[in-house]
Amino acid sequence: GLISSMTNPNFNSSKTFTMDTHVQIKNSNYVSAFMSEAHFTVQYDSHVLADVTVEPMSVPGRSDATAVAHARTTITPEVSKILFAAVVPSFHLRVKVTGMAPVKVTSLLGLKVQAKLNCWVDVDVLALAQNPNEMVVGHECTYAIVF
Secondary structure (H helix, E strand, O other), rough: OOOOOHHHOOOOEEEEEEEEEEEEEEEEOOOOEEEEEEEEEEEOOEEEEEEEEEEEEOOOOOEEEEEEEEEEEEHHHHHHHHHHHHOOOOOOEEEEEEEEEEEEEEEHHOOOEEEEEEEEEEEEHHHHHHHHHHEEEEEEEEEEEOO
């Protein structure tokens, strides 16, 4: 599967994998927001590892919410060799997640903005198979609002 395509130095085909994840979101603001479908990209160095689509969702003010994300990745022989060099022997990988989410703030007269996300995410590669809920071992994110 996915782990063998990243850790097998003799991988010589292309394989496509899908993964659904749940992401906890904390809204510290006093206003609620609705996010339409959003698209993000996961990269290692300059290589795109996955395209991610996040389902539309409401995020009430001063609360937590769960986003549902659907990722699709295709591992080619070239990307496999790069990932093999990156993950062996530590089996950790630091990826960059970037994208924009269309957001509507109804309490501010339906103000429409784009929420820009830039994150560095540390992944325990072995946890992808053993315990996917524990695969993210760290993250650093910045956010911005684009009008």
